[in-house]
Amino acid sequence: MRKYSVFAVAREALRGHTGWEPQWASPEPRKEYDVIIIGAGGHGLGTAYYLAKEHGITNIAVLEKGWLGGGNTGRNTTIIRSNYLYDESAALYNHALKLWDGLSQELNYNVMFSPRGVMMLAHNIHDMQGFKRTIHANRLNGVDNEWLTPEQAKEYCPPLDISRSARYPIVGAALQRKGGTARHDAVAWGYARGASDRGVHIIQNCEVTGIRRNPDGSVAGVETTRGPINAKKVGVVAAGHTSVVMQMADIRMPLLSFPLQAMVSEPVKPIFPCVVMSNTVHAYISQSDKGELVIGAGTDQYQSYSQTGGLHIITHTLDAICELFPMFTRMKMMRSWGGIVDVTPDRSPILAKTPVKGLYVNCGWGTGGFKATPGSAHVFAHTIARDEPHPINAPFTMERFRTGRLIDEAAAAAVAH
Amino acid sequence: MLLIHCPYCEEERPELEFRGAGDAHILRPTNIADISDEEFEAFFFLRDNVKGLVYERWRHIHGCGRFFNAARDTVSDKFVTTYKAGLPRPDLSPAPKATETTVETYEATEGVAG
Numbered sequence: 001m002r003k004y005s006v007f008a009v010a011r012e013a014l015r016g017h018t019g020w021e022p023q024w025a026s027p028e029p030r031k032e033y034d035v036i037i038i039g040a041g042g043h044g045l046g047t048a049y050y051l052a053k054e055h056g057i058t059n060i061a062v063l064e065k066g067w068l069g070g071g072n073t074g075r076n077t078t079i080i081r082s083n084y085l086y087d088e089s090a091a092l093y094n095h096a097l098k099l100w101d102g103l104s105q106e107l108n109y110n111v112m113f114s115p116r117g118v119m120m121l122a123h124n125i126h127d128m129q130g131f132k133r134t135i136h137a138n139r140l141n142g143v144d145n146e147w148l149t150p151e152q153a154k155e156y157c158p159p160l161d162i163s164r165s166a167r168y169p170i171v172g173a174a175l176q177r178k179g180g181t182a183r184h185d186a187v188a189w190g191y192a193r194g195a196s197d198r199g200v201h202i203i204q205n206c207e208v209t210g211i212r213r214n215p216d217g218s219v220a221g222v223e224t225t226r227g228p229i230n231a232k233k234v235g236v237v238a239a240g241h242t243s244v245v246m247q248m249a250d251i252r253m254p255l256l257s258f259p260l261q262a263m264v265s266e267p268v269k270p271i272f273p274c275v276v277m278s279n280t281v282h283a284y285i286s287q288s289d290k291g292e293l294v295i296g297a298g299t300d301q302y303q304s305y306s307q308t309g310g311l312h313i314i315t316h317t318l319d320a321i322c323e324l325f326p327m328f329t330r331m332k333m334m335r336s337w338g339g340i341v342d343v344t345p346d347r348s349p350i351l352a353k354t355p356v357k358g359l360y361v362n363c364g365w366g367t368g369g370f371k372a373t374p375g376s377a378h379v380f381a382h383t384i385a386r387d388e389p390h391p392i393n394a395p396f397t398m399e400r401f402r403t404g405r406l407i408d409e410a411a412a413a414a415v416a417h
Numbered sequence: 418m419l420l421i422h423c424p425y426c427e428e429e430r431p432e433l434e435f436r437g438a439g440d441a442h443i444l445r446p447t448n449i450a451d452i453s454d455e456e457f458e459a460f461f462f463l464r465d466n467v468k469g470l471v472y473e474r475w476r477h478i479h480g481c482g483r484f485f486n487a488a489r490d491t492v493s494d495k496f497v498t499t500y501k502a503g504l505p506r507p508d509l510s511p512a513p514k515a516t517e518t519t520v521e522t523y524e525a526t527e528g529v530a531g
Contacts, residue, residue: 243467243468244466247465301432306493401463403454
């Protein structure tokens with residue numbers, strides 16, 4: 001792999017850009033691999049990358065039924081933060097946040113990580129108490145998060161209306177300065193390039209149709225639309241389709257799949273300096289480097305695999321955005337789309353071994369998996385390589401729904417996230 | 418937005434009048450204090466999350482207020498039928514399942530225009 005650098009750009013400028021290589025190879029699948037990862041999104045490609053880089057396992061295939069990064073990796077609103085209430089979540093998401101810092105250098109690929117700050121608005125006394133509790137919990141866990149008065153919030157984010165007459169008055173805000181955004185496609189592409197360079201096979205348009213088992217019940221490989229492939233270890237990183245894939249191994253999951261929508265506006269000049277979220281009125285907004293306002297909406301109330309979602313869901317969010325930021329009322333929305341998110345009962349992910357030997361699962365990220373991509377991939381690679389969880393993902397088992405040891409971020413945030 | 422036929426009002430009404438209430442035909446064990454942790458997990462947390470035909474509960478909360486059941490395809494979001502609470506799961510096996518490649522044309526759903 002040729003390194004990307006300013007010299008490479010200069011060299012190619014002189015050669016008419018004829019020397020760039022494909023960023024990853026598209027090989028024919030082998031008959032057998034050491035590890036198969038199902039799903040070539042950010043989490044799956046990252047898992048292959050860390051397996052190759054940190055655990056010396058390079059005989060890996062990443063199987064993708066569509067195209068690389070075409071699922072939720074390419075459909076989210078790119079927000080990165082780690083200010084979760086519970087200790088287990090704070091450790092997991094902050095592990096990811098530390099890896100985000102420096103990921104571009106690590107991958108030699110510009111993922112455009114921009115720690116511009118994530119601000120959560122408090123509109124009432126309940127928000128204020130909840131956020132302050134989270135801030136104190138975060139500080140005890142070494143997670144950056146601080147309380148701002150309305151004036152301080154306005155100074156950090158000038159478009160805010162902090163007048164008392166606002167439809168949703170702002171009584172303060174929680175700010176994670178190290179949070180921000182990254183270029184989601186580049187994360188998938190960067191991990192794909194790094195993994196491919198280390199010998200990982202990325203096989204697109206190859207849908208897994210069955211999981212093969214040995215007589216003792218352990219994993220023998222997978223059936224695909226491009227023929228059977230053997231492997232002793234299979235990692236399922238299939239997001240909204242996890243239940244469908246796990247059904248092939250006769251495992252019922254504590255998951256439901258919902259459409260989650262987002263949209264972007266027409267591009268405009270820089271107007272919005274950070275990420276602003278309001279859980280109470282359910283709106284979140286940031287501005288991409290291209291200039292579009294990136295706005296996230298909620299999930300539909302019914303389970304679905306349709307990747308669309310109802311129009312009233314996004315208009316509800318736009319109502320809230322227009323009330324919070326009246327200056328955006330005349331912006332045109334250019335595109336909206338849906339992704340299928342897999343939601344657990346406690347809104348925390350599952351990163352674990354399964355009852356089937358050799359089968360591992362990374363799922364349940366619900367409506368907020370992008371921010372965790374590097375951390376999730378890093379500890380999941382450890383889980384597969386060592387056949388035991390990393391201390392960080394040890395609490396995120398499937399069995400917690402039997403023992404009752406939930407990590408109840410649903411109750412902590414009172415909103416899907 | 419979905420249009421949902423309420424089997425009690427016998428009217429097709431917009432989704433905003435309804436509240437989805439999850440999988441139908443899940444029976445709460447009558448001996449809930451005696452069942453094992455595995456049985457409770459299966460009853461309370463585990464779901465089939467089917468890609469295809471699901472049977473689910475809905476409540477016409479801003480209408481008659483009553484619960485009823487529906488059979489819906491989770492790929493096309495199309496309601497196959499709705500039926501009153503307490504009725505058994507209708508047998509819909511012969512109904513063709515929509516897939517991601519199903520293209521809905523006017524002719525296919527409405528017949529050739531006269």
